[in-house]
Amino acid sequence: MSNINEDYIEDYIRGIIPKNSFYLLKLEEYAHENHVPIVQPEVAQLMRVLLKNNKPRNILEIGTAIGYSAIMMAEVTKETIITTIERNEEMINLAKQNIANFKYSERIKILEGDAEEILPNLEEKYDFIFIDAAKGQYIEFFKHCSKLLNPCGMIVSDNVLYKGMVATDDLVVKRKKTIVKRLRTFLNYINGLEGYTSCVLPLGDGVALTYKED
Secondary structure, eight states, rough: OOOOOOHHHHHHHHHHOOOOOHHHHHHHHHHTTTTTOOOOHHHHHHHHHHHHHHHHHHEEEETTTTOOOOOOOHHOSOEEEEHHHHHHEHHHHHHEEEHHHTTTTEEEEESSSSSHHGGOOOOOOOOEEEEOOOOGGGHHHHHHHHHHEEEEEEEESSSSSSGGGTTTTGGOOGHHHHHHHHHHHHHHHHHOOTTEEEEEESSSTTTEEEEEOO
């Protein structure tokens, strides 16, 4: 449990989500067995709904890991191009292999390196951006991403309630205080940002949706 919802709520929601394809399930098993964080099922389902509604042409993802969410987004969309950023060499190699196995190599491009160094140099504009990387850097990531987001586009930020710690000091672990403080600053920032409309949902580990006004 992530401390966001009770176990019975989480279990029920996950129980009614349609099963993934066989190969996505295999990636989920790998992630679980090797302690690789991937997007939680209910958040992935939310993203599917958003993607089907928004029909983005270009997607940017920060935090590839083993390529699970990029592959999931490629499955939902048809001709969408997905650019994803990852700095961990081991994850990059695994993601490349997984993406190739799904035959999405032409649609999913991995940019190798630190997102804070890569983002300022991107010139492409995106309709949908998914932030799922170092939580303490979300506000920096967002500031870069907001410049790359097309009007009427959306930024989805995952894990923003961070096991419930962001919502209450009662759950804060001492060694996580800095991350919690930065996430609170991030959420206050996006909810008060002119030209954008945001909401925070107690889904998964907490997800923030930010819409850029036309």
